[in-house]
Amino acid sequence: MTEHFPVLILLVPLFGALIVVLLGKERPNQCWMTSLISLGISSIISLFTVVAVLADKFQTIRYRMGGWPESNGYEVGIELRVDILAALVVFAVTFVGFVNTIYSKTRAETEVQGKVSFFYALIQLLIVGLCGIVMTNDAFNLYVLIEITSLTSYALIAMGNRRAALSSFNYVIMGTIGASFYLLGVGYLYIKTGTLNIDDIRMVLGNNNLWEHQSIIVAFIFIMLGLWTKMAFFPLHGWLPNAYAYAPSMTGTFMAPLMTKVMVYVMIRVMVWLFGNEFVYSGQHVWGELVIWMSVIAIVAGSLLALARTDIKKMLTYLIVAEVGYMVGGAWLGNVTGQAGAFYHILSDAAMTFCLFIAASIIVLRVGDSRVNAFDNLFRKMPLTMIGFTVGALSMIGLPPTCGFFSKWYLISGGIEAGQWEYVCALIFSSLVNAVIFFRIFERAYFGQITEVKEDFVPFDSDANPETAIKEVPWSMLFPLFIASGFVLLVGIMNRTLFEWIQTALKMVNT
Amino acid sequence: MDPIIATFIEDNIVPKFNYWIYVILMMIGLYAMITKNNLMKKLIGMAIFQTAIILFYVSIGVKDTAGIPIISHHGSEHHQGATVHSESGSSSEEVSPVKVKNNTIDKDKYANPLPHVLMLTAIVVGVSTLGLALAISQKIFKSFGTLEEDEILNKLRPGSHD
Structure with a gap:
């Protein structure tokens, strides 16, 4: 069985x-x-x-x-x-x-x-x-499956309001460019190796020592560009914030934690299994340093753009852009600690983004305002929701029992090991910006004034009614929030075990 | 004509013209997707872009001397004696993992069917992407009354009453 x-x-x-x-x-x-x-x-x-x-x-x-x-x-x-x-x-x-x-x-x-x-x-x-x-x-099968996920997510996003349809259209254009670049890369690999199975491609490349051949380098660049478009790596992130913020809330809560992270997984797999560490991290190519700097820019820009937003969901989507920068940078550091840290961050980011998106969706639903002043005095009105939100937010900032702390810890130690100080600085800077973003919200939630709901600004996914008092949502929405925040803590507490499993698996392929 | 350009064309463009066409088509598609203002024109660009990649893949599988990849025990003698010159599968010869024994199949007689089969799948993917994008643009047209991107963005401005 x-x-x-x-x-x-x-x-x-x-x-x-x-x-x-x-x-x-x-x-x-x-x-x-x-x-x-x-x-x-x-x-x-x-x-x-x-x-x-x-x-x-x-x-x-x-x-x-x-x-x-x-x-x-x-x-x-x-x-x-x-x-x-x-x-x-x-x-x-x-x-x-x-x-x-x-x-x-x-x-x-x-x-x-x-x-x-x-x-x-x-x-x-x-x-x-x-x-x-x-x-x-199978490299080609991977393309087809990427397109299956993309097609379904275009349709799911377009189910929202008219803004969602427009952002879904932009996602179609960007997503198609990304997937087609990936397909081109696979084509160049196929010309050179004559096979599509990932392990076999690696074997043929190794046996015939094709590493420095132009086709292989072009293939690698095309595949990376395609995957970066799909995972919204900073300069290619244009489609993500609107698509995830305007999608129906239960679509956003599913896609925000998973889509980009699975693409990061694919990137790590392509780097480690398909091309191999010797090729990707070899000193002959300029891209190692370059990608680290790109991820630094992604982290800093994502954090600052998030800080500039007052719309809670938009803010979270820009935080995702910054998190993608963490993972790409970690994977490109060139040591197992960085790779394993990036991989651990996939799991922890999935948990904390899920938690934060559910909490934000519940708050938008009940308060009827997606701006930060929606949080005024919310700890008193919706204590249970705010507990879940707090756990996710603390993890995003990186406070110890939560998984966000440990993933940042591993990524930073990977950065120190590799001597990439700019990456370490960017991570710490992003932590500080996250602290500013979320403590701004906590302050409002504890001490803020109760403001009237603006009637001209009620999002379509809200049932807020100025006549009635804001109250907690039914169990079917609180229960997922608590499971998600439970996982934020669980992944954090189990970090040692998980990290050892990941390291073992990565070391097995490297030897 | 300048002899250097002439040799360049002779060496690099003429024998590989299908690859040049694929690159040109791809650039046309990318240009349309990025710069065009009308959403329908963007979709046309997208279709051209995907078709260019299909052309690229189909070119991979072609060999000068090869026929259709159907194994027939009677008709295969026609191709014997033809000069073996694999153009587009240039390097696949020395590294190809397909080690067909001499007494079964002569791989130069048959076009490589795999890239073509892959493209059947890619065509299906392209068609469904295009169909979905058309459906979404219909939804956009219904709610905005236009498919021009700048007009839509104008209507989305906070001040407008749409």
């Missing part, structure tokens, strides 16, 4: 999506229940996969789709490949999907009226795509 886990993780939500479409828009509750069950099963299987990989001493699970055997030492069919890193990310994806489905119970019917079944079908397809991206071992 264990050997079929990788494909079951994909198949369960895939069929769930089909069933949801068949159930149709007349039965929104059954659609919700179906996707809850299918994502629940999927996340349980992925949890078992983590356990199975650990029990087997970090042995990689390989699954040949369609049972094609290898011939002459090369893979013929498409392979799924799960090591501990993939298993952890897949678990994060499916579990966030599951918890987000609980959150969307009441929201879906009001925010995407009449399209509930399509919403649940698309979100399950998105999860299939994300899990596929993480697990596949």
Whole structure:
């Protein structure tokens, strides 16, 4: 049974999506229940996969789709490949999907009226795509899965108001450029190696010593540019803030924590598994230094842009841009500590972004104002929500028991190890800016004045009513918030174990 | 004509003209996607951009002497004796992992089917992206009444009453 886990993780939500479409828009509750069950099963299987990989001493699970055997030492069919890193990310994806489905119970019917079944079908397809991206071992298949996730996310974002449709259009243009660049890179790799399997490409490159060939360098640059566009690395981040801020709230809460992080995972995988550390970090190429500086600019610019926003969701999206800078910089430091730190940051950032987005969505829903003065006196009115928000915010700043502290710690120690002081400074600067941003909010939430809700500024995803007092939201929205904040603490407390697992997996491929 | 330019054209452009066309098409597409004001023109640019990549992939699989990649036991004698010159798959010869034994298939007789099959998938992806983008632009047109980007941005300004 264990050997079929990788494909079951994909198949369960895939069929769930089909069933949801068949159930149709007349039965929104059954659609919700179906996707809850299918994502629940999927996340349980992925949890078992983590356990199975650990029990087997970090042995990689390989699954040949369609049972094609290898011939002459090369893979013929498409392979799924799960090591501990993939298993952890897949678990994060499916579990966030599951918890987000609980959150969307009441929201879906009001925010995407009449399209509930399509919403649940698309979100399950998105999860299939994300899990596929993480697990596949085929470079072209990776492109198709990237496009599956992109297509579903374009549609999910466009379900929002008219601003959402416009930002979704911009995302289509940018996303297509990114994916096409990736595809071009794969084409150049295929010209040189004649295979598409990631391990085989690495083997052919190594056996024929093609590292310094122009095609390979061009392929690497194209693939990196494509992935950076997809993950909103700073100068290419234009599509992200509007798309995530104007999307329906339950779409934003799912995509903000996962889309960019999965792309960072793909980048680490391409760097470590497809091209290899010797090629990526070799002193002959100028890009090592350059990318570190780009990530420094991304971190500083993302933090400052976030500081300049008064809209809470926009502010969080610019924080994501800064976090992508953390991870890209960490991955390019050129040592295992930096890579493992970047990878640990994928998990911790997924947890804390999820937590903050749910809290922000709840506050926008109840207060009816997405600007920072929405937080006036909110600790008294919505104490439970604010507890969740505080945990996420403290993690974003980087205070010890939360995961944000440990991921920054590992990234900074990686930076010191590599002697990249500009990166270390940028991380600390970003921490300080985050502290300013969030303590500004805390101050208002504790001591702020109660202001009237501006009637001309009620977002579409709000049910605020000036007549009634602001109160807590139903359990179906608070429960996900507490799970998310629980995970922020759990990932933080388990940092030693997780970091050792990640380091072991990265060292296994480097030797 | 300057002899240097003439040799350059002869050496670099004529034998690889399909790659030059793919680069030119790609640049046209990128230019349209970035600079055009009309959303529909951006989509046309996107379609050109994706088609350029399809041309690139299809070029990879072509060999001068090769026929269609269907193995037939009777018709394959036609190609025997033809000069073997693989142009676009230039380097795949020495490093190709496909080690077909001599007594089964002569790989120079058949165009490489894999890039073409990949492009079938890429065409499907391109069509669905285009379809989705058209649907979104319809939604934009319904709510803004225009597809010109500057007019839409004007309407989104805080002061406007739309």
